[in-house]
Amino acid sequence: MSKLIIAIPSKGRLQEKTHDFFGRAGLKVLQPGGARNYRGAIKGLDSVEIAFLSASEIARALSDGAVHFGVTGLDLVHENIADPGATVHIVTPLGFGPADVVVAVPKAWIDVETMADLSDVASDFRNRHGSRLRVATKYVNLTRSFFANHGIADYRIVESAGATEGAPAAGSAELIVDITTTGSTLQANNLKILSDGVMLKSQANLVASLNADWSDEALTGARAILDRIAAEEAARDVKLVKAVVDDRTQALRAVSHVGALQRFSESDDMNHVSVLCPKDAVADCAQLLIAEGADTVTVETLDYVFSKENKLFAPLQEKVGS
Ligand SMILES: Nc1ncnc2c1ncn2[C@@H]1O[C@H](COP(=O)(O)OP(=O)(O)OP(=O)(O)O)[C@@H](O)[C@H]1O
Numbered sequence: 001m002s003k004l005i006i007a008i009p010s011k012g013r014l015q016e017k018t019h020d021f022f023g024r025a026g027l028k029v030l031q032p033g034g035a036r037n038y039r040g041a042i043k044g045l046d047s048v049e050i051a052f053l054s055a056s057e058i059a060r061a062l063s064d065g066a067v068h069f070g071v072t073g074l075d076l077v078h079e080n081i082a083d084p085g086a087t088v089h090i091v092t093p094l095g096f097g098p099a100d101v102v103v104a105v106p107k108a109w110i111d112v113e114t115m116a117d118l119s120d121v122a123s124d125f126r127n128r129h130g131s132r133l134r135v136a137t138k139y140v141n142l143t144r145s146f147f148a149n150h151g152i153a154d155y156r157i158v159e160s161a162g163a164t165e166g167a168p169a170a171g172s173a174e175l176i177v178d179i180t181t182t183g184s185t186l187q188a189n190n191l192k193i194l195s196d197g198v199m200l201k202s203q204a205n206l207v208a209s210l211n212a213d214w215s216d217e218a219l220t221g222a223r224a225i226l227d228r229i230a231a232e233e234a235a236r237d238v239k240l241v242k243a244v245v246d247d248r249t250q251a252l253r254a255v256s257h258v259g260a261l262q263r264f265s266e267s268d269d270m271n272h273v274s275v276l277c278p279k280d281a282v283a284d285c286a287q288l289l290i291a292e293g294a295d296t297v298t299v300e301t302l303d304y305v306f307s308k309e310n311k312l313f314a315p316l317q318e319k320v321g322s
């Protein structure tokens with residue numbers, strides 16, 4: 001039948017962190033035949049198949065419905081998918097691969113700080129040179145819509161495959177649109193970001209295709225994957241706090257004010273409290289338990305918190321389930 005196909009980066013910046021992410025969720029990616037094989041599996045999950053693709057190919061595969069899930073940058077989703085709202089569903093941001101898509105101009109353009117300034121320059125440029133301002137980028141679609149939203153029409157795109165930041169110095173364009181994380185490449189090329197020139201704040205996301213064939217088997221695979229991912233995400237936000245108090249009912253009421261909740265069926269020991277507490281409220285929770293008679297409060301880090309209601313699966317099922 002049709003398995004759940006998950007596309008993950010086969011190379012580049014997002015590859016290693018994607019493997020780490022799946023590893024944290026207890027999902028071991030198997031690549032039989034080594035790095036050259038572009039189909040793989042996840043250990044113990046027969047309903048899932050892995051496709052190894054480049055980050056930009058993943059965005060296109062999601063658009064075509066050739067894969068069910070993909071890990072890729074939000075920049076590539078918006079650049080390569082015409083109507084992302086109708087074509088894909090963002091399952092969850094993954095917290096790695098941060099980068100901004102920005103409009104950058106030469107630092108020497110001291111009068112140009114905003115998109116409005118750029119708009120003036122674009123018109124002037126055309127009047128003076130008879131040709132249009134050139135923007136070097138590989139983000140052709142993002143650039144067109146961002147410039148249109150700023151009412152800029154007097155420009156032309158010079159498609160750039162790499163080393164985009166070098167274009168102004170090389171004389172092949174006046175300005176650029178590109179992705180930046182540390183800013184060091186822009187700096188090294190004497191370019192500055194316009195103050196309102198951040199087009200998109202990107203990071204790696206787990207994305208679902210709404211065009212894929214969501215068979216029952218694929219949905220079963222998705223549920224299995226998202227159970228583990230949601231459980232790992234949930235575990236990152238909480239700690240397990242334990243103590244022996246004078247009166248459990250009263251202690252639970254006290255710590256509920258900082259968001260700490262008893263999650264387990266009551267143990268026989270009427271004085272034993274064991275709560276899941278939001279990470280930033282742990283110290284407050286401990287103080288409250290000490291005030292309720294505890295001598296010692298212990299705090300544990302958890303690997304997983306599984307719940308009956310899966311916050312990641314439910315919204316997906318609503319969109320693709322029959
Ligand atoms: N500093 C950065 N520079 C470029 N990309 C970054 C940066 N930080 C995170 N990324 C993310 O990594 C993606 C690029 O990854 P990678 O270079 O592997 O793919 P690619 O260039 O699309 O591959 P190909 O062009 O060969 O298909 C970006 O689109 C972005 O989402």
Ligand SMILES: O=P(O)(O)OC[C@H]1O[C@H](OP(=O)(O)OP(=O)(O)O)[C@H](O)[C@@H]1O
Binds near residue numbers: 161165179180181185
């Ligand atoms: O703001 P920074 O931290 O300097 O990072 C941004 C730079 O990194 C990327 O290039 P990459 O190294 O992927 O080379 P590429 O041009 O071949 O994609 C990107 O295209 C920028 O040039």
Ligand SMILES: [Mg+2]
Binds near residue numbers: 012
């Ligand atoms: Mg690259």
